[in-house]
Amino acid sequence: MTDIPILTIDGPSGAGKGTISRAVAQRLGWHYLDSGALYRAIGVAAGWADEDLADHVALMRLAFNTRIQFVTDAGHEPRVLVDGVDATHELRTETAGAAASAIAAIPEVRAALFEKQRSFRQPPGLVADGRDMGTVVFPEAPYKVFLTASAEERAERRHNQLKQKGLEVTLDGLLREILARDARDAQRAVAPLKPAPDAVLVDTTGVPIDAVVERVLSLLPESLRAH
Numbered sequence: 001m002t003d004i005p006i007l008t009i010d011g012p013s014g015a016g017k018g019t020i021s022r023a024v025a026q027r028l029g030w031h032y033l034d035s036g037a038l039y040r041a042i043g044v045a046a047g048w049a050d051e052d053l054a055d056h057v058a059l060m061r062l063a064f065n066t067r068i069q070f071v072t073d074a075g076h077e078p079r080v081l082v083d084g085v086d087a088t089h090e091l092r093t094e095t096a097g098a099a100a101s102a103i104a105a106i107p108e109v110r111a112a113l114f115e116k117q118r119s120f121r122q123p124p125g126l127v128a129d130g131r132d133m134g135t136v137v138f139p140e141a142p143y144k145v146f147l148t149a150s151a152e153e154r155a156e157r158r159h160n161q162l163k164q165k166g167l168e169v170t171l172d173g174l175l176r177e178i179l180a181r182d183a184r185d186a187q188r189a190v191a192p193l194k195p196a197p198d199a200v201l202v203d204t205t206g207v208p209i210d211a212v213v214e215r216v217l218s219l220l221p222e223s224l225r226a227h
């Protein structure tokens, strides 16, 4: 197991983690872990079950027992099933992001998701995207990136993304929500959002997606890139 390479990509909301991780994983032929989707799924499942956010034991149980499946059918957008229900669209809303951020601050929930995340480490390699991939879940990863962009650009990207999905939100409101979520993620006691000491900082403000993908790939040895 220990020789399976891992690339971690952490960073704030809208930095492009998912976009870049998916593209890099595809180029390398590696697996992809969208750890944020796990937290979003538990946040949404907690809403469905009307759980009390103060009841950490109930939320831990929920995090252990909720079945989260990533379905990738050729030619279709990837889907996420939560206990068998297609929650793909619900998971991408800012409401789900805020719910994820709230339950993600609970240590019992993070502990319950730890092994689930570790189990994504499968040959030939893994690209893992989140907040604490390089610091807590895969500290041994040999390749680590901390992806950033200005808050204004991240809000604008998210605005365009949600508009394309037919969701109506204002740019100002999104910027406020993103800043509040980043602050909560960075200030929480467990696994706060911060670069691992050995992560390479990549600022994507004004940098096109293709160029970011190449920059991240350039951090890996040629032997791994020759897929």
Ligand SMILES: Nc1ncnc2c1ncn2[C@@H]1O[C@H](COP(=O)(O)OP(=O)(O)O)[C@@H](O)[C@H]1O
Binding pocket: 011, 012, 013, 014, 015, 016, 017, 018, 019, 020, 157, 158, 160, 161, 204, 207, 208, 209, 212
């Ligand atoms: N370098 C970039 N330049 C412009 N748009 C980008 C860039 N990276 C990502 N995006 C766009 O920004 C939006 C948010 O990206 P996403 O990968 O979901 O971010 P994150 O996973 O960090 O929240 C998407 O619509 C994506 O296409």
Ligand SMILES: Nc1ccn([C@@H]2O[C@H](COP(=O)(O)OP(=O)(O)O)[C@@H](O)[C@H]2O)c(=O)n1
Binding pocket: 011, 012, 013, 014, 015, 017, 018, 035, 036, 037, 039, 040, 097, 100, 101, 102, 104, 105, 129, 130, 131, 132, 133, 181, 185
């Ligand atoms: N490894 C992770 C991934 C996400 N999260 C939490 O889950 C929320 C949603 O994560 P995400 O990666 O789907 O969010 P975006 O960056 O796509 O906006 C974040 O705001 C974090 O609070 C976390 O705590 N740890």
